[in-house]
Amino acid sequence: MNMLFRTRFLLAAALGVAVPQALLAQTSPSAMPAAPPTTGTMPLSLQQAVDYAIKNKSSLLATRLGEATAAARVGEIKSAGLPQVNVAATLSDNFKLQKSLVDVGAFGGGTAPALTAADIAKAQSGQTATLSQVNVERVALPPQAIAFGLQYAGNSSVSVSQLLFDGSYLIGLKAAKVYTELAKKQTQQAEIDVAEQVSKAYYSTLVARSRLSLLARNVQRLDTVLYQTDKTFKAGFAEKLDVDRLRVQRNNLVVEQQKAQRLTELSVGLLKFQMGLPQSQNISLTDSLGAAVVDAGSLRRALGVASLNTGGGALGQAPVPTAPATPGADNTAAQNRLDQQNALSGGLGSQARGAINYNNRIEFSTLETQQALAGLDLRNRQAGAYPRLVLTGAYGFLGSSNQLGELFAFRGPDSRNSNGFPNQNWFGFGNVGLSLQVPVFDGFRRKYLVQQSRLQQQTIEKGFETLKQSIDLQDAQSRTTLINALDVLDNQKANLDLATDVARVTRIKFNAGVGSNLEVITAETDLRSAQTNYYSAIYDVLVAKVDRDKATGELYNQVKK
Template sequence: MKKNLRVLLLAAGPGLLAPAGAALAQTAPATQPALGAQQAIGTLPLTLQQAIDYAIQNKSTLLATRLGEQTARAKVGEIRAAGLPQVNVAANVADNFKLQKSLVDFGALSGASATTLTSADIAAAQGGQTVNLKNITLPSEPMPPQAFAFGLQWAGNSSASVSQLLFDGAYLIGLKAAKVYEQLAQKQTQQAEIDVVEQVSKAYYSTLVARERLQLLSRNVQRLDTLLYQTNETFKAGFAEKLDVQRLQVQRNNLVVEQQKASRLTELSVALLKFQMGLPQQQGVQLTDSLSAAVVDAGALRQRLGGANFATGGGVSGLGQVPTAPSNADAQNRQDQQTALSGARTGQLAAAFNYNNRIEFSTLETQQALAGLDLANRRAGAYPRLLATAAYGFSGSGKTAGDLFAFRGPDSRAGNGFPNQNWFGFGNVGLSLQIPVFDGFRRKYQVQQARIQQQTIERGFETLRQSIDLQDAQSRTTLINALDVLDNQKANLELASEVARVSRIKFKEGVGSNIEVVTAETSLRESQTNYYAALYDVLVAKVDRDKATGELYNQAKK
């Protein structure tokens, strides 16, 4: 991304700066107030720290990532709920328009004695008369089973049941895994915040550099306007040639076009900053941090990095003055290549590096913990599962729907005095023990998959360490090289400024040529372009270095 943005801003012409910079110093004044989530349309004073704080609170990608945190917390609640009492209430009504029949062997009752009750006997009993029932002997002839329908056409029931998990090995492990999963979601959010801090920092400082470059171009135009005016007046007085005026006019035209392009690209860098912050594009901003406050002492930075000083070569190893010529060029080249590949990282610095400063390493550790819990959970599938259960309800029946919903209890009587209850209660309590015996080796293969996943993550630690080591060495080397280039371009800029100043004085005094002035001005602008490009590279390299060492997020939180 850095390369693409730099090409975008440098493609319009020499001297234009890329809209992606980085901060050498990421702190902001403590007295600056934090931005709110909503800002009124207008010019908004904005420090780097305020830009970072606003982005962390309002960037849409971060908001989406935080929804993952909420999902993780909800997942923890879901797993925990499995261990709480489970209460269910159910009710149903059925119209048995065709009752199911069952075969009943009435022949088993043949040869036995029974009591007959005729309709006349019932009428006499209802009339208050005494009725003597007679015993009869049932025929002994065999009788085939007869179809008999039980129940009535309309039936219904309602019940409430409660179950409580008493023991489940997988549930206990699941609770631990849910908490670890929540930690993983938090670390993923932190990773996203680090990316946002990096993007906002680069965009903010690139805007500062582009603005500084634009101001310098404006001063160049003003200086050239003055020189053009003076040359034109000298031409009118007959002491200069028209060609001298035309050359300066061409130079001014090119510089004005370059200034216009730089102005548009500065606006583009501001738009990029707003995008990285999640700020509406119609919101005007005014960057209040200065570019000079972002640049730290290069010598102190080299000392901390373990790199040699550009002027003297005296780094942490105390090499002393840089020799005028190496005694053995081939040996010196091999040493330089080895130093570059190692990133000039001494043994003490390597030993002091803490991998846990990198959120990627911490995230992988959390994933490893999850994989271990998943393996334990698969193994816990062989443990018994014990639940306590209880239920209570009512069931009823009737010949018609109205009869069913009459809800007659045990004290209900028909007109003839007979009980006509149609709803009856029931209840039960008990224990439910579930013991897995054989599942077709399904759990065996699940355990194998979980173990392989755990081993894969363990292999990933070594790969991640190597990757972090490479990023550490690469960022160190890139930053040291960028500092060297910046020192060189700064020296070149000072020389070019002095040459341009002397050339202008000589031209005014009549002892220099117009071509010498134009050449010196062109060299000066080229030196300015190279200097700001080098400054951009240092800023980006510093942010990349802070990210590689895990310090970027902590600096933004200060």
């Protein structure tokens, strides 16, 4: 099976699955720099790679900007309850004053003091003259157009308003905290996705490098066999056909090694991309891949499948299956029902079923937050029927003049002209009041808004049921997949041991002159195939373990650390 180490490792790495640290031999943790070094090699453990990506991945930084935007939005909502202060100033050039019709005839007629010639004579002689009241006839005049105001006018004022009561605002304050929590959980989900991508790429690189190192050793071993066979041929004890076969085998192996080298470089580039590192930065992976095989037994014990009669057990290959206790018994239907139940429950026993903690899943927690927001939205729309009370106040000055320069003289009440008459041109004003708004009828708009909010709540409640079913299925699938992957790993490990032993014995027989060259080539081919399948099985176990952790919510807890 000429798969190299299966190209799908890198393709799967692009999708990203995070791998827990229990499967790795960790090195001592060290602090990660805020920015990558420009020179030298950066040592990276899996945890360091994930931490760096969470701090520096551009897509995650964009998500955090969304979280900051949500916080700013909350501040905007809260600001509505603080005092609102505004300063305004206007300057107008009334180049054409507006006129209004005034009934000036209404101001005429009636009694009025009259000055007669006798009164004038008395005044001229120094005597006191008392004006007498005379009746004045009212003259009928049509309404006259009169302009009020002067050409230039100014206005400067300060206004203050304070919200005293608004039901929607009070509920909005309660929703602010929930809204912030939702943004944080969305960021947490993004962090989990980044951790998955980085970890998958990290393991892909580990597998690629291990596979490349193994290919290099295979080339060296084949070179030794080729050298010995060539010497035997020159001594006349081997055929040229044996040498040619080994040369063909070596050429194929070298091409496979070159392809593995390029694929390894690609996996390293993918890891740098997932971390947000520049491609020019050199890295060194410090974690070990071998711990994954050692940990297979503990994984089986955690899954409750440490002693199986078929497939691999906790300590390696299980014995060959024995015959059924009742040969010939027709139990196909019963077995099918049992298999179906085990598949749907992930192979769990009856006492362990239904023990999933849904709250460990970030999706479930996010949906709960959305449900809380939907409830507050319903209350907010219902609160639209409450009155709204606002305290208002304003203070300012009005001024006017026929000349622009005179308008900026700012003459107050104590100002006098040359004749001693008041010539004030700016006048103050002020007011304080309460504004009460009572919604009476809005065309049933609020009724339909409330109806929409209730339907949204019901939709989220249905979403809980769907999510629980999905989590149950993911739990069953991940458990079954992990068990199967462990079985395959045990089987491939046994095959690798057998293929290694067969290749060793075949080389010994060939060197002793009792084996054929074709047997050596066949054994080497089988060995490389077993090695490839073994590394594929290791990778599949890692992926299945991550899927299991994600299904149970453990991956979320690891990222929170």
